Amino acid sequence: MTVNNKEIIREIIVINKLGIHARPSSMLVQTANQYEADLFVSHDEQDEVNAKSIMGVMMLAAGQGTKLRFRTTGPDGEELLNKIEQLINSKFNED
Amino acid sequence: MKSEKKSVTVKELLDGLGDEMKFKVISGFNGLQRSITAAEVNRPGLALAGYYEHFAKHRLQVLGLVEMDYLKNISSSEHSERLGRLMQMRIPAFIIARNFIPLPETVALSNKYNVPIIRAPGITMRVVNKTSMWLEEQFSPSTKVHGVLMEVYGMGVLITGKASVGKSECALSLVERGHILVGDDVVTLKLTEGMFVTGYANPTIGHHMEIRGIGIINIQSLYGVKSIRMWKHIDFVVTLEEWQEDSNYERLGIDNNLIELLGMEIPNVLIPVKPGRDVALLIETAAQNEKLKKLGFNAARDFNEHLIASMKKK
Known part of the structure; x- marks a missing residue:
């Protein structure tokens, strides 16, 4: 059980032109909410917010080129991070 | 997530307090990135007189009537030697109160050693007080919490609980009833004046x-604008949780449950949520009840005293 719940950290760079504005935030949060694992995201240690909360994610105001640090704990954390990375790299179907 | 700032730059001070205090930098512009690492300010009277032991070199130096007058009355060699020595100690900046005009030699030294001189129209005591209060706020511990901060009947209420337990809906309901929203979802908390947990x-x-x-x-x-405010001291915390049949919820309220925020103990009210419970009404009631407690009246204790008294009569 503890093996499954280990903390995973992954840094992902925002590449879409407008950054994580309202629509990408909602896509990100909706993805995160499909998983059991907790997901937190920050620019730096201090500003960590819950990635399952849309206002929290928008608060980051992460523009293009921002390096986001995702931290997850929970059984399906790895899978969730893969999905999030895929989503960010797909530029949220924008651009 | 708790964090504490260790230093602020002179520029940050000007940005944060400059408008209110009408600060004006007149020289030493290259030193605006100097850092201030102490929340107190210093009046360098003794150092100007030539006594440098224990000189508080990390502090902002405020020059008032006495210092300015003294500087006028010493010889120019003493002036440049002493002020020069002070400026080489990497002090962050000078603030001159009452808009006194510094001597040209002082300005020249400030430009030479890149120590900013800031002029302020306020009287010295006000400059000292305002600046140290601002600095103290910058250096105070802060953290971010997930929740909604509201003002309900004048009381600062932080509503917390797991995602989708209904914090925002409950807050909306409170706003609808005329209460005030400070912040939803992510609230920054700061310890202010060493005793208040303030949410922004x-x-x-x-x-x-x-x-x-x-x-x-x-x-x-x-x-409307009546329904919002920018900050509020937190008087108590409401934790919402899904109603669990096997959980023992507070029935009396004689003892205070406390929760720790930034090292301060704050009353905590756990409210179970289930369909049909008017949570906003419960929070309004809790706010009034906490307000009474703050004023020294504890309804549960008062009731119990009456109960004990009536049993004694029998």
């Missing part, structure tokens, strides 16, 4: 809320 609205989110099913709403435009 997030500048990016402002007074927007996200309500499942509707989306993002703007409380200020929906309910």
Whole structure:
């Protein structure tokens, strides 16, 4: 059980032109909410917010080129991070 | 997530307090990135007189009437030797109160050693007080919490609980009843004046809320400016949780449950949520009850005393 719940950290760079504005935030949060694992995201240690909360994610105001640090704990954390990375790299179907 | 700032730059001081105090930098512009690492300010009278032991070199140096007058009355060699020595100690900046005009030699030294001189129109005591209060606020511990901060009947209420337990809906219901929103979702907490846990609205989110099913709403435009404020001292914390049949919820309220925020103990009220419970009403009631307790009246204790007294009579 503890093996499954280990903390995973992954840094992902925002590449879409407008950054994580309202629509990408909602896509990100909706993805995160499909998983059991907790997901937190920050620019730096201090500003960590819950990635399952849309206002929290928008608060980051992460523009293009921002390096986001995702931290997850929970059984399906790895899978969730893969999905999030895929989503960010797909530029949220924008651009 | 708790964090504490260790230093602020002179420029940050000017940005943060400059407008209010009408600060004006007149020289030493290259030193605006100098850092201030102490919350106190210093009046360098003794150092100007030539006594440098224990000189508080990390502090902002405030020059008032006495210092300015003294500087005028010493010889120019003493002036440049002493002020020069002070400026080489890497002090952050000088603030001259009452808009006194510094001597040209002082300005020249300030430019030479890149120590900013700031002029302020306020009287010395006001400059000292305001500046140290601002600095203390910058250096105070802060943290971010997930929840909604509201003012209910004048009481600062932080509503916390797991995601989708209904914090935002409950807050909306409170706003509808005329209470005030400070911040939704992410609230920054700071320890102010060493005794208050103060919550601030997030500048990016402002007074927007996200309500499942509707989306993002703007409380200020929906309910008017009366329904918002920027900060509030926190008087108590409400924790919402899904009603669990096997959990023992508070039935009396004789003892205070406390929760720790930034090292301070704050009363904590656990409210179980289930369909049909009017949570906003419960929070209003809790706010009034906490207010009574703050004024020294504990309804549960009072009731119990009456109960004990009536049993004694029998």
